[in-house]
Amino acid sequence: MPKEVVPETERRRRKPTKGGVVLSERLIVETAMRLLQQHGKEGLSVRRLGVALGADPSSLYRYFRSADDLTLAIADALIGRAMRGWKATGDWRTDLRDLGLRIHSAYLAHPQAAVLTASRVSGRANEIDADESILGVLRSAGLPDPEAVRIYHAFIDQTLAFAALDAAGLALPHSARAADEAVWQATYARLPATTHPNIATTAPLLIARMNDSAYPTALEMLLDNAAATLVRARRADPGA
Template identity: 80%
Template sequence: MAKQVVTESARRRRRPTKNGVVLSEQLIVETALRMLKEHGREGLTVRRLGTALGADPSSLYRYFRGTDDLTLAIADELMGRAMRGRRSVGDWRGDLRDLGLRIHSAYLAHPQAAVLTASRVSGRANEIAADETILGVLRSAGFPDPEAVRIYQAFIDQTLAFAALDAASLALPDTARTADERVWQATYARLPADTHPNIAATAPLLVDRMNESAYPHALDMLLDSAEATLATARGETVTSRKGVTAP
């Protein structure tokens, strides 16, 4: 007699753990996010995760094939949080700007998880939904498909790259991050004009700006370029947000 196939859902635990909770993929991911936030990457192991859930560590393999599979689920959860409650603002540029800021903020809310996952491609539901939304915004705006894909790639790579960079700074120990922030005032602002004329001339601006994320500014630059590209595709002339007219 052929062995009866047990479905994936049937293999998953239904009885409460020692902590009185019923395991689920969502609960495991949320617990992993909390552990990353509190203890960093080194603090997230299957054994410690099982302890936090009040479950035998081996039971986690009913939900994930291994730690890498869990990492991809964490990445997808961050993207899902970015997209949750999202509404169109009414124009393609505003929609893309809102999407970028949402993704960047969602990752920075969990810096340890962002450093771990920003470079990964999960292929999971939330990631796919976000990609479909971004491409839909671009194609609906009238971008030809080759340009839509080019801008999509630049948009999502830039967003995740800044998320990883900014998250890496937030993930530093407080003493290290504070020391880095002080360098602009303690070192750059004191460089003499005779040896470093350009830094000396812009020092007050550097001190004011360099400890803030450049992502919103970089995002606007990308959107300016995309807007000019769309105008060219339409044979139009566009006036940028700063009043410079492009053919």
């Protein structure tokens, strides 16, 4: 049976580690994110984390039940960074756009951590607060609850899917990323119209767009759909 993880106020070390720091959940998570940034997921281990913190690796289990528990804490920390300082303006479209771009940007700032965590559901405080805020924006716009949940589902999955996709590209070695980006100019732009008329015709446009994230465009498409849904809902129930 795994050990019970007690509240941080009850498990904080009274003495600094040999590295001169006092362990805390926040410090462990921030150090883990730094190791991921420097070495990728293969470089993150309890042993390496203990060395970076100047602490016995076994002491980390007073804060996290397992390495997977730490992964969920990292996921929640990314969401917390995205939501830091966010305030609703009262304009649902502006607010939803801002939330999406904030989450996407927070993940791209830590691509290795994003690749590791974008598919996870932590059930932790920051994630719950973000979900509450997104649903609040949609419901306050006047969307019926089934439509609010439908759009919430598409919104959060779309945001995290693009975050994972774009972060995976950023996490590649520089040489591999540069080679991928060059393919549009080196290969697609040279395809003849006789065999690939559609690519040949649109090649300049493809080159201009395809190395940038499509998330802002996809987000606007989702917002357009939400706006159309809201119009239909108001027509169906003018008194709502």
